[in-house]
Every structure is written in C-alpha cells, then in structure tokens.
Amino acid sequence: MDPLRRSPSPCTSRPPSPRTPPCEMLGHVGIEAVLEQLKIKAMKMGFEFNIMVVGQSGLGKSTMVNTLFKSKMWKSTLPGLGVPMPQTLQLQSVTHIIEENGVKLKLTVTDTPGFGDQINNDKCWDPILGYINGQYERYLQEEILITRQRHIPDTRVHCCVYFVPPTGHCLRPLDIEFLQRLCRTVNVVPVIARADSLTIEEREAFRRRIQHDLRAHCIEVYPQKCFDEDISDRILNSKIRDRIPFAVVGADQEHLVNGRCVLGRKTKWGIIEVENMAHCEFPLLRDLLIRSHLQDLKDITHNVHYENYRVFRLNQSHALPRGPGWVNLAPAPADLTATPGPWKVRWQAHDSSDEEC
Amino acid sequence: MATKTTCISSQVSDDEQRQKRENVRSLAMGGHVGFESLPDQLVNRSIQQGFCFNILCVGETGIGKSTLIDTLFNTNFEDHESSHFYPHVKLKAQTYELQESNVRLKLTIVNTVGFGDQINKEESYQPIVDYIDAQFEAYLQEELKIKRSLCTYHDSRVHVCLYFISPTGHSLKTLDLLTMKSLDSKVNVIPVIAKADAISKSELHKFKIKLMSELVSNGVQIYQFPTDDETIAKINASMNGHLPFAVVGSMDEVKVGNKMVKARQYPWGVVQVENENHCDFVKLREMLICTNMEDLREQTHTRHYELYRRCKLEEMGLTDVGPENKPLSLQETYEAKRHEFYGELQRKEEEMKQMFVQRVKEKEAILKEAERELQAKFEHLKRVHQEERMKLEEKRRLLEEEIIAFSKKKATSEIYQNQTFMASGSNLRKDKDRKKAPAYRFELLCFDVRACETTGGPKDAEEGREGPSTVGRP
Secondary structure (H helix, E strand, O other): OOOOOOOOOOOOOOOOOOOOOEOOOOOOOOOOHHHHHHHHHHHHHOEEEEEEEEOOOOOOHHHHHHHHOOOOOOOOOOOOOOOOOOOOOOOEEEEEEEEEOOEEEEEEEEEOOOOOOOOOOOOOOHHHHHHHHHHHHHHHHHHOOOOOOOOOOOOOOOEEEEEEOOOOOOOOHHHHHHHHHHHOOOOEEEEEOOHHHOOHHHHHHHHHHHHHHHHHOOOOOOOOHHHOOOHHHHHHHHHHHHHOOEEOOOOOOEEEEOOEEEEEEEEOOEEEEOOOOOOOOHHHHHHHHHHHOHHHHHHHHHHHHHHHHHHHHHHHOOOOOOEOOEOOOOOOOOOOOOOOOOOOOOOHHHHOOOOOO | OOOOEOOOOOOOOOHHHHHHHHOOEEEOOOOOOOHHHHHHHHHHHHHHHOEEEEEEEEOOOOOOHHHHHHHHHOOOOOOOOOOOOOOOOEEEEEEEEEEEOOEEEEEEEEEEEOOOOOOOOOOOOHHHHHHHHHHHHHHHHHHHOOOOOHHHOOOOOOOEEEEEEOOOOOOOOHHHHHHHHHHOOOOOEEEEEOOHHHOOHHHHHHHHHHHHHHHHHOOOOOOOOOOOOHHHHHHHHHHHOOOOEEOOOOOOEEEEOOEEEEEEEEOOEEEEOOOOOOOOHHHHHHHHHHHOHHHHHHHHHHHHHHHHHHHHHHHOOOOOEOOOOOEOOHHHHHHHHHHHHHHHHHHHHHHHHHHHHHHHHHHHHHHHHHHHHHHHHHHHHHHHHHHHHHHHHHHHHHHHHHHHHHHHHHHHHHHHHHHHHHHOOOHHHHOOOOOHHHHHHHHHHHHHHHHHOOOOHHHHHHHOOOOOOOOOOO
C-alpha cells in the first residue's frame, strides 16, 4: 500500500439530490412505514460486528473486551501461569452471538497476543495487515462469484482498538508506525490503556500530546474528519475527536460501592469504577463503539476501506482490454492465494504489496 | 465460558448449522450493553441516504395507469393523456421526490406508452423486457467498475411491475399472458384489475378466480407477499388470497355524507376509492407501500438482479467451476478468456492484413493493364498520325512540283510573248485569238490614244475589246 493511497474524498452515503421536481403530497400515504419494514428485516437477519484489539501484552485488552460486552469473552491472561509467551504474533479470533431485546449480534473479537513483545518488533504489523486484507480478499472473492450467496458473510474488521501504554509522555515509534499503516486500511480507535495509573491532569496532558503527535504524522483515526456528512455529524464527531484517545480502565469483577454493584478495580486506595465518567472514560468508548457509531463503523469499512482495497486489487493486474460490452474485472496476481482459506494467510504474500508502506 | 477458538470459515446456511460448524457460542451477557439501538442506527443511516422506489406500469392506453399512481401517492404527477397512435411501444420514465415526515423517497414511475394500441402486437412486450434488462445492466456495469460508487448510485432497477388487466370479466387476453410470462422472471409482477367499477361484485369474484387459475396453469409467477415473518405473515397471507386487486383510481373529490372523499361520481351512485367495500384500492396501497416496499426492493436485488447477473456472466463464458470441477476463481477464467481473446484478435488482424495486401495487388494489376492499353492506343495513334503526315508531305511535294512547273510555263510564255512583241506589231492581229492578245493590243491602243490625245471613247468602243486588264488605263 503506497502512502498515496489515502482514503478518497468524502464518500457521502447520501445520494446527490436529484434534479427532479419535489412533489407535494396531499395527504398521508404511508411511506414512512418503510422504516418499520427495514427494522423488521434487520432484526430478522441479525447484525455482525468484528472488532480487533491490538496492543502489548499486559495492557488489559482481554479485560477490556470482557467489560465492553459484559461477558466472559476471553479468559483474562494472567502472566506466569504456564501460558507460554507467543514467539511470533499470532491472531486469535472468537465469535459469539449475543442478544439483547430481540436484536441478535454476531460479534467477532480478534486478539493479537505477542504484538510488540519481541526485542525486534520490526514489521510486527504485517501479520495484522495481512489478516485484515485477507478478510477483504475473502469478501471480494465472494462478491465476484457468478453464483453469489444471498448474504455474503462479513468477516471484515470493522474496528481496531489500539491500546497505548500509559507512559504519560507521547506516542512511541512503534505506535506511530503501526497507526500510520493501519489508519489507511481500517478504522482505528486509539485508547490509553490502564489509565488508572495516570492522574487526571496527566491524562489530559498525555491526551493532548498524543493528539498533537497524530496530527503531526497525519494519522486519521476514527471518526475521520473527511467523512463527516453534515453539520450535526461534524459537531458530534468533533466532540468525540476532542476526547480521543479515551483513557480507559477495564474490569470484569463486580464490587459493592454505596450499595450498588458496579464493575470496578479494587485497590488499596479505593475502587475505580469503570462506568463512572469521573473515574475513566470507558462509557465514552462503549457508546462510541456500540451505541452510536457501530453502523457508521461498518459503513465506512464497507464503503471506503473495502472499496479502496478492491480498487487496489483490481488495478494490480495489467490494463485489460475492454471485453465486448463489459467492464474490466481483473484477475488476481499470481502471488496472492486465490482460495479463501483459513485466516492464517501467509503474510509473505502481502509483503511485496506492502513494500512501499 | 468462552473457549478460544481459531477462526471462522463461515458459510451461509441455517443459523444453527452455521453456529455448530463455526464453534460459535451464544453468550449470555451480564448486563445491558446497549446494542439494541442497532436497528435504529441502521434506520437513521437509511433516512440520511433516502429511499428509492421504481414502479413500472404496464397496461393499455387509457386503462387508468396514471390515475392510479396519482391516487396511490396522493399527488398529481402528470396531466396530459397519451395518444393512441404510437407505432411502437415506448417506455417513459419520470422521477419524483416525495417526502413524508423524515422519509425521503425518490420515486420513479415508468409508463408504457402505446401498449396494446398497435394492430400487430407481436413486438409489444419486447421493449418492456429490454428496459428492465437495461436497468439491470446499468447496475451491473456500475458494480463491476473498478472505481465504483454504489452508495451514491441512483438505483433505477424496476422494483415492482403493476400489470393492468382490463375488466372484461372473462379471462386474460393473450397479450396479457404473453407479457406477464416474459416479465415474471425479471421483475415482481403484481396484476391489478383496472377500472373495477365496471364489474359487479359477483362477476368480479368469478373473474378473479378465473384469472388466478389461468395464471397458475400457464406458470406465471406473480409476486406473493412474504409470509415468513410473524408480524406481517397473517395479513400478507390474507392479502395473497385477494389477488389480483380490483382497483379504482380517482383524484376527484366528492362529498359523501359530510366529508370529501376521493370518488368517481356516476348518475347511479358514487364509487368511493378508499372504501373497502367498493374496491381493493386500500389493500393495494397497504401492501405495496406500507407493508412490503422493502421486501419488493430486496427481492429485486437478491433474486431478479442476481439471476440476471448470473445469466449475463455465464453468457460471457465465465464459470465458477473449472473443467475438473474444482472451484475456479472468476479471475482465472477471465485470464484464460483474455488469452483466447488476444489470440482471436491476432488472427483477425492477420486475416485483415492478408486481405488488404491481396486487394492492393489486384488493384495494381488492373491499373497496370489499363496503363498498357493506353500505351498501345497511344502508339497506334502516333503511327496513324505519322502516316497522315507522310501522305500530306507527298501531296505537298506534288503540289510544289506543279507550282514549279506552272511557274516555269508562265515564265516561258512571258518570254515568248516579249519576243513576239519585239519582233513585229503586225502579228498582232494574228494574235487576236490568243488570249493575251487583247490586253496586249489594248496596251498598244492606249499608246496610240495617248499619242493622239483624244478621249478616244468611240474608238475604244469600236475596238471594244473588253480588256479587263487595267494595265492599259493610266
């Protein structure tokens, strides 16, 4: 992926207003019932969401996922319990179906143990990029089949949560490298992990410095400014952008505070409540990811990132002559595995294409 | 407790089977997470995007298509009536933008103009099929582009086809049957009985039964309202039994009771459009717009469009499965096709070159031939010319000889005359007969006259030799 392949200019999901005469209806017709129909259909089909958590070990990724979805998705890893430290970066995915009030969500969480843990972390982002592109590739293959499935299963990563260690200083070179590369391929939401080790002022300072670093390196994290469609979106997203990266604390144990049962971390000097805005910004993260912007995350993945990948892949082959009355559909280059196999795609295949990264 | 599993190869089939295969577990959550707002998020996005709906109305001219659409959407779309004298069936599409509370609908109405008017109706349904195919084709082209913009693409595929059956009360016309049969695999067809106020209730019932049985026996697959979702299954099932809907359209308002309703006024009564006892208009509106609009769109996209796409791609000779029944990616087959195509191209190029060279040779030969002929002609002419010239030379020579001979004679005769003159003048009279004599004598006489100095008129006359020679007169 060359640095020039940035996301295209604002891809509005709203169609351009037609130069057709707006008609006045003389009474109620019932068009708005279509919204209800949409809802019914969507609820019947269920939703899919794929999230990836990236960060060094010990930053609380698994705990965070458990906290987000209020369930034991992962067994939180405790070091030194005989679990061998992975020598290379390996991706692990878990899929669950969770249901709330009739809404079924198929959630896939991909973890990346071993990221940034080696002595030489050069190109440790490659397996991750390979995995993400592999999912795009899968979708693309399904999409260009002649006999397609009615509903193509969506395994593309919709959101990547990046855990920044709470050094309190600024982004490290590894962080910057990784964020630069990944922002062009997937929606990235950086968070400050284990934020209970920073005071409120330190958090603010850290946040400002991170924001400055992101701007300096032209890293566009989610929500991207160029996809704001109208003024209300922009206002809402600016507020969010102001608070990115969120300082979060994860906890999956409940404690009793003031008679209420809350999720929190119990320490000698107090109980850090996860859902208390005064303590940490976990609610903001949860709201962003789940309650308000989930559909938007999926849309941007589908309309922008996937399309970018598709254009890139289709352009990879030589220019083809126009067939009789049909547009170009380019063949895959020889080095990319054509069969949609398991996710452990040989990331060497993508090495050549990622050369210019 | 969730176990860490390696990832998914998800196939779409039954939910249960899929879950079992993927080792996907259902998980109970410990509290409220909040993704129940997901459908709302989806709806919000759709509201922002706006909706698109395309209706195709097929029916004879004057059967009430425009009026029904006006009534359905409670607007006055277009006013003028179309003529009955079109030589071919044409389709006219118009797009309108409607808004109701926060829903924006881009509605496209496609009307068939001149359907059923021609004397020979063989080609009537073809333009309709072509139009529908053209819309699919446009969408397919957009989808296959490299840089595509599907989210901003104005979807013009026909979502529903309202087929207007004229209320004869007997059965389907052949044209209707033929048209519906050719359309049923391409678009959702909903037949309606137009101008239903022309049939009485009992006739209507029989007519409907007859129509449905004819459709079924001819294998025409009209659109069935979906009954798989519990919330709308019941109403849809009951509506399925009322097909085809008998409708009346009218935008005129008539006072009935104490309110104004849309109706048609006759001397014998008022047919109210929105009265369920009078016609099925309300049912049609309910089914078409309020309950199943989304399903119609989905069917168009997932069934009809996919079918078209598959047929089109297979037509191109592309398959998913290779010769040994291994799944072949589209790209590989395309690569193969591309080579083939190139080969073909080369061959054709060679052919054309050969043909060109041949033609050039032929032309050259012809030209050479012509040149030779011309040359021969030229030579021939030249020869002829030469001959003529020689002849002329000959003649000239002869003439010159004659002239020379003549001048010689002249010279000799002059000399001779001089001599005789010198010799004696008495020989003059002897020379009277000689031609030159008079002139000669005249000269002499003139000499005499001069000497005498007389006018010499009578004397001259006496001598009277008319000597035209002017030599003598001074």
